[in-house]
Amino acid sequence: MISVEGLTKHFGPVRAVDGLSFTARPGMVTGFLGPNGAGKTTTLRMLLGLVTPTSGRALVNGRPYAELDRPVTEVGAALEATGFHPGRSARDHLRIACTAAGLPERRVDTVLERTGLTTAADRRVIGYSLGMRQRLALATAILGEPRVLILDEPANGLDPAGVHWLRSLLRHLAEEGCTVLVSSHVLPEVEQTADHVVIVAHGRLVRDAPLAELVGAGGELRVRTEQAGELAVALENAGGRVRREDDRLWVTGLEPEDVGRAALDTRAVLTELGRERSALEKIFLELTMAEPDGPPAPPGTGPGPEETGPEKVGAPGKGGQS
Numbered sequence: 169m170i171s172v173e174g175l176t177k178h179f180g181p182v183r184a185v186d187g188l189s190f191t192a193r194p195g196m197v198t199g200f201l202g203p204n205g206a207g208k209t210t211t212l213r214m215l216l217g218l219v220t221p222t223s224g225r226a227l228v229n230g231r232p233y234a235e236l237d238r239p240v241t242e243v244g245a246a247l248e249a250t251g252f253h254p255g256r257s258a259r260d261h262l263r264i265a266c267t268a269a270g271l272p273e274r275r276v277d278t279v280l281e282r283t284g285l286t287t288a289a290d291r292r293v294i295g296y297s298l299g300m301r302q303r304l305a306l307a308t309a310i311l312g313e314p315r316v317l318i319l320d321e322p323a324n325g326l327d328p329a330g331v332h333w334l335r336s337l338l339r340h341l342a343e344e345g346c347t348v349l350v351s352s353h354v355l356p357e358v359e360q361t362a363d364h365v366v367i368v369a370h371g372r373l374v375r376d377a378p379l380a381e382l383v384g385a386g387g388e389l390r391v392r393t394e395q396a397g398e399l400a401v402a403l404e405n406a407g408g409r410v411r412r413e414d415d416r417l418w419v420t421g422l423e424p425e426d427v428g429r430a431a432l433d434t435r436a437v438l439t440e441l442g443r444e445r446s447a448l449e450k451i452f453l454e455l456t457m458a459e460p461d462g463p464p465a466p467p468g469t470g471p472g473p474e475e476t477g478p479e480k481v482g483a484p485g486k487g488g489q490s
């Protein structure tokens with residue numbers, strides 16, 4: 169269990185985190201979302217005792233990191249996949265971590281296998297891709313079989329197969345009862361992995377809700393057909409809200425299969441059927457576009473459907489220790 173209570177961190181005049189409170193629960197993947205500079209990494213670093221809060225509390229299993237009896241068996245973290253000695257192999261890196269933490273060396277083979285690194289285990293890290301380093305960071309995080317995992321952008325650098333693998337690993341860990349907190353800007357990825365979503369902007373909480381609640385509220389489908397009039401009536405009868413423009417319809421409150429069924433019933437030929445941008449991405453933009461001191465922008469004021477949201481944008485420079 170992770171609890172963040174009124175957490176605040178000022179770096180001089182910068183309020184990196186500002187009165188943030190949320191909980192990440194066992195058995196769930198909690199997505200921690202926010203635009204660049206929103207305070208995600210600072211929050212994760214405070215949870216891991218790497219940055220001292222200005223005020224408030226960041227607790228793992230009810231205690232600050234510094235008070236955990238055996239942190240490595242309680243919380244695993246992967247913040248940046250850059251801290252590995254380039255001349256060492258993954259196996260050596262994990263062996264050293266095992267010895268330092270007093271863990272049995274057999275854990276090395278287990279985590280190598282779980283992260284798909286077995287065949288590359290004896291190669292030097294200098295030759296690893298970013299994706300392989302991410303896997304090694306995850307392998308290190310789960311070495312002590314912790315029940316809490318804190319991961320900062322773990323999908324960064326993974327290829328589509330790697331992202332798929334990561335998704336199943338995180339789901340598996342949550343099913344085993346772990347608390348998984350994972351920060352990301354890759355919104356469609358979070359949409360497919362998380363059970364619960366915490367969104368921050370300007371260091372403050374803007375939304376804390378089950379994913380299903382958020383996505384259910386924001387999904388819009390784009391439909392194109394020459395029988396737009398008949399189909400619009402059928403979709404409204406099926407419970408949808410429909411906006412029409414010539415042969416195009418924008419539909420909320422229904423799923424693609426509902427549109428398919430209505431099209432079949434009305435014999436409408438669909439020339440296009442798709443989701444209008446990622447539903448979570450749309451909500452994310454609406455919630456995080458507000459000015460720091462103003463309320464969140466009301467729904468519908470985000471960029472229009474044609475615009476593509478900043479799914480992944482460059483990170484600002486980060487300082488070191490507080």
Ligand SMILES: Nc1ncnc2c1ncn2[C@@H]1O[C@H](COP(=O)(O)OP(=O)(O)OP(=O)(O)O)[C@@H](O)[C@H]1O
Pocket residue numbers: 179182183184185202203204205206207208209210211353482483484485486487488489490
């Ligand atoms: N050590 C530091 N010294 C000064 N300012 C810092 C330090 N660490 C972070 N900041 C600032 O605090 C704010 C929040 O940064 P943080 O890295 O926590 O955001 P983030 O949500 O993780 O961003 P990103 O998605 O780009 O990684 C930013 O304005 C950042 O420049």
